[in-house]
Amino acid sequence: MTVHPATMKERAAEALHNDFLREAVKITTDKFFAGKALAQRSLGDWEAWRERGRAIRAHALAHLDYYLGQLIDQVKSRGGKVHLCETAEDAVQVIVDIARARNARSVIKSKSMVTEEIQLNKALEAIGVRAVETDLGEYIIQLAHETPSHIIAPAIHKTKKDVAELFSQVAGKPIKDDTDTLTNFARQKLREEFLTGDIGITGCNFAVAETGSVALFTNEGNGRMVTTLPPVHVVVMGMERVVPTFEDLEVMMNLLPRSGTGQKLTSYVTVITGPRREGEVDGPEEFHLVIVDNGRSRILRDPEFREALQCIRCGACLNVCPVYRQIGGHAYGWVYPGPIGAVITPLLTDDLDRWGDLPYASSLCAACAEACPVKIPLHDMLVRHRVRYVAAGKTPPAERMAFRLYKRAFTSPRRYRLALKTAVTFQRPLVKDRHLSARLPGLAGWTAGRDFPAAAPKRFRDLWPGLAAEAQQMGGADHE
Known part of the structure; x- marks a missing residue:
């Protein structure tokens, strides 16, 4: 395995x-x-x-x-x-x-x-x-001692060469890796x-x-x-x-x-x-x-997740998920991959410690809910899972501290303005081409794959008086 x-x-x-x-x-x-x-x-x-x-x-x-x-x-x-x-x-x-x-x-x-x-x-x-x-795909992954990579296409992660090597072990002799030979061998066995x-x-x-x-x-x-x-x-x-x-x-x-x-x-x-x-x-x-x-x-007794049982196992949510499309099924760690797997695995296993991180494997773009033929609100359920994960104290202490500070800053106009001024001052050694460096503590995982924009030197609030005065002058000129 x-x-x-x-x-x-x-x-x-x-x-x-x-x-x-x-x-x-x-x-x-x-x-x-x-x-x-x-x-x-x-x-x-x-x-x-x-x-x-x-x-x-x-x-x-x-x-x-x-x-x-x-x-x-x-x-x-x-x-x-x-x-x-x-x-x-x-x-x-x-x-x-x-x-x-x-x-x-x-x-x-x-x-x-x-x-x-x-x-x-x-x-x-x-x-x-x-x-x-x-089933041919299941037969292949059984020989490889693996679990399915997709709900309806379990062996999509295997090359013809991989399959030929597995079949050769069964046959006790080399099997060519062309499609006809592989198909005929599987049919015979x-x-x-x-x-x-x-x-x-x-x-x-x-x-x-x-x-x-x-x-x-x-x-x-x-x-x-x-x-x-x-x-x-x-x-x-x-x-x-x-x-x-x-x-x-x-x-x-x-x-x-x-x-x-x-x-x-x-x-x-x-x-x-x-x-x-x-x-x-x-x-x-x-x-x-x-x-x-x-x-x-x-799950049936849980009003927040009951609709997950409506799933008909078509795999449509996997086919549109930007996360699944990059990492495949085995990254989800258990039998059910993709958005539906991220929802039902923590529920079926009742194990937040092991599977509570799965709902974070999502951009919350809602493509999965749009694709679902029975309208399961998968993106909402992924958020609900995250809420329960946080409420259970499973997130890292540093993350909890960061969000407490975020909450304090964004629930007070005074603290918000002070936070922005502080950010502009302390970011200067880390800014390059208007973006923050990957060296920024806590954000390396983000900046390694995408840009994180730096806070603007001047806030919109600072620019607004000048913009308002300019607009007023232009309005007066039009009347003249």
Whole structure:
């Protein structure tokens, strides 16, 4: 497993020295963003679709207990089994028990951020069960022992040469780094896994409460192999991923791919409703729905952050974020990167000491909120996180002192004028070409990458009497 530095600032500094990463992220996010602009126009009034999506997600969260209850009843009535799990450990134990009961030797998986969140692969390997990711990007980063770099494009930080080296280790011989060779190798290896997997595990884009159905949006078709070939299908679902009806699902089918990859529709939309029934030729003998809380109910109870659970995991906020576009996903340190990751990671983990610095990885430009297809006010939430971080006393003492002095200066006209005069006097040794030197204590991080303007020798307040007199003279001249 790749070990990244402990703080956001250190991880970001590491990423900024990776030129390939920065270029790869820029190219991919530019492509997704341009595709979104074209795809959303075909829907007509995009803002109306966004509002409809927001309303559906907000309604489902407001009545989550009802819709989860309906979903559970419907799954059970169709022969499925449901497992409610309060913690990540609970969810892992349920799946481990299923694997043991089936004497499973291998598990094939379709892409799932929740299984990354609960570290399922590690737990399965600990009991001797081989877990194989079958999404190509996930397969690549699994071989590299890394986490996803993007919600929908997990391996965008890898070159073809990187992939060829990983595949060569699996093959036991050199694999060429051209696209066709790499694709053919992955196809051959993964088809073998599809045919021998004892259990199939998938995530869940959305669950439809009225029918107990699970919907998967994929572009490679591996999701269908995972859900039809093994005798057991386990769905791991964050508890918030429920929609009331198929009409609501249709709205999400239009919003998610357009927002994420710029597609009008993902290549494969798969809807599963329980295990194989009599007369059906494919599908699993057993169907398990594992509903994971793992901090989500805590977010649901928090009025300042409840809307974060509306997220449909499209990745649109990553594609426009000026910070993510420079540093990629691993700089965020956990499973969820970008603006949404900076919001939900401290909430899901309930750990300000470790993750409280993530909300500072933002310019607060609000591009993320503008891009979000369900109108989550991410920029407001980032500010709220910062407020809580400061209130908890987590900021450095020097920073707290600086802001106390700032408050004193800017809440008194007299102190404000004195502060400006003092700044003009004491800045002189540090000014060069009207900008402050990077040597200025406390501002080196800012001035290393951008200019910090010096305080003007004469304030506007000092200039105003002369400007007013000049304007009065000009006015009098006009009357003459």
